[in-house]
Amino acid sequence: MGDPRRRVPRTDVVLAHPRLAAAERTLGRALVKAVVAEAQQRARAGEIEPEQVAEHAVAALPAAATSLRPVLNATGVVVHTNLGRAPLSQAALDAVVTAGRATDVEFDLATGRRARRGRGALAALARAVPAAGGVHVVNNNAAALLLAALTLAPGKEIVLSRGELVEIGDGFRIPELLAAAGSRLREVGTTNRTSLRDYAGAIGPDTGFVLKVHPSNFQVTGFTSAAGIAELAELDVPLVVDIGSGLLAPHPVLPDEPDATTALKQGADLVTASGDKLLGGPQAGLLLGEAGLVERLRRHPAARALRVDKLTLAALEATVLGPPPPVVEALSAKQADLRARAERIAAALPGAEAVDCVAAVGGGGAPGVELPSAGVRLPESYARPLREGVPPVVGRLEAGHCLLDLRMVDAADDDVLVAAVRACSS
């Protein structure tokens, strides 16, 4: 009995524990075995008793077969890039579960023949944006721009204002993306001012298209001017407009944010946008515009490499047709309602204080927009334990405090939030 290492139970014996056997069915054998091996290792190292191996393995089992942890976004940033941008609506989540099984995604049940893939999502977008003659969906907005360059400007020039040479984030720059597609950039104007004459002077036989990019994540103020979509549409070359955010129609809370309907009505031939920013759906790149152009994009060989998964198509359709997703709800939340929730939460937590604060749109969108919000203020020392709790709560540090902004927290999760904070103070 002297050497505890000899008493460490064998793997098959531990795996027979009812909780671990059940976990094998939901999490898979490899994952459960890895957890058991770790517990055995701890027993060999003398950190736990050999008799406790199964018990420790059970305690260490993850809740799901994904390493992703669902978190409460109390940052006050509506579209938080590091938290996965837009969280999906329940309708979109349900659609993803359905689409994950065998479905008629590319099959006509009436005829028994092949059908157009993603027709539901495409039809939903077409109905939502009647100004678009054609609709196509790719992996993300970067892919949409890439496909436009590959199709409309191979070896040709893309005319672009120097004020719109945008870096999206993580070091990715739209001009470099277009150059990688084999197009040449023809920069016109200056950082702060570009006129229609600048564009007109650059257009010639080598022009593939004029590109207008929404400077979504920065603002240039002061002595500035830019040619509008309506003016640029007068030029005798295709006009592609990257609106960034993915608004399909004007938004009352964000009057300065461009939208697909307005851009098309003003004369854009093609609009590109993200699906997981202000639309509030899955990661996707929307291409909306003149039917012939969109069909050319769809037929380009690279379209296959950029196509979206069935899970994305399902979530996108449910986002466009279904109830407003969390991003849309959060944009229109009233500060008074958020404040009332903050008061209730603070009253349940000693040392917490309800405060008014300012939330942001985020996701590299609407940089100047401030959304009046409310939240709960805690000592700064709460920040880390809250992040490491179950569920993790991510707040923001502000003026030496940990602030939990409620704008992007579902009211149904208020009790979860209270419990998470209490767990940190005990």
Ligand SMILES: *Cc1c(COP(=O)(O)O)cnc(C)c1O
């Ligand atoms: C976010 C953004 C992109 C990139 O979109 P992804 O969907 O992340 O590829 C491109 N252009 C603009 C103007 C953007 O705001």
